[in-house]
Amino acid sequence: MNQASRKSESTAAPAVRVDKWLWAARFFKTRxxxxxxxxxxxxxxxxxxxxxxxxxxAGQQLRITKGEVVFEIDIVDVSxxxxxxxxxxxxxxxxxxxxxxRAERAAERRAAxxxxxxxxxxxxxxxxxQLRRFKHGD
Numbered sequence: 001m002n003q004a005s006r007k008s009e010s011t012a013a014p015a016v017r018v019d020k021w022l023w024a025a026r027f028f029k030t031r032x033x034x035x036x037x038x039x040x041x042x043x044x045x046x047x048x049x050x051x052x053x054x055x056x057x058a059g060q061q062l063r064i065t066k067g068e069v070v071f072e073i074d075i076v077d078v079s080x081x082x083x084x085x086x087x088x089x090x091x092x093x094x095x096x097x098x099x100x101x102r103a104e105r106a107a108e109r110r111a112a113x114x115x116x117x118x119x120x121x122x123x124x125x126x127x128x129x130q131l132r133r134f135k136h137g138d
Contacts (some may be wrong), residue, residue: 014123015055018043019060024079026088027064027071042066068105072098096123 016024019035022043028034035052037043043050044063056062056075064071073092082088123131 012057012059014078015057016080017052018045018050018054018056019052019055020080021078021091022064024082025091026082026085027066037064037066039128068101068109070098071102100135 019031019038022028022034022037023031028037038050038052038054042050042065045054045056046061047063056078058075060075062071062073062075064073072095074095075091076093077091079087079091089107
């Protein structure tokens with residue numbers, strides 16, 4: 001590699017591993033969880049499945065699936081250091097469509113939780129035995 005190509009690499013937009021960025025942006029509590037999610041296909045970069053070692057840059061789009069929740073975000077800045085939540089929020093901007101979908105899904109979950117029948121009291125000993133038999137097939 002000659003010196004001119006080294007300079008062009010160093011002046012290019014900074015890039016950070018996607019697992020480090022997800023951890024720094026506080027989407028996952030640990031870098032290990034972020035790496036596992038990426039390996040499991042829960043993270044897409046610009047519409048393509050990512051690897052934990054893939055680099056992300058400002059301007060790219062991510063789709064992150066955490067359970068039933070799907071985030072579609074645009075990367076604004078990159079960082080490999082985890083800071084306060086206010087700083088983490090400056091690293092990305094969530095799309096308006098993503099926010100609306102998440103709000104709709106949350107409302108659906110709340111409505112489903114309200115409409116589910118709830119027991120008035122704890123099961124007594126006989127009911128617990130019946131439940132255990134039902135669950136374990138005794």
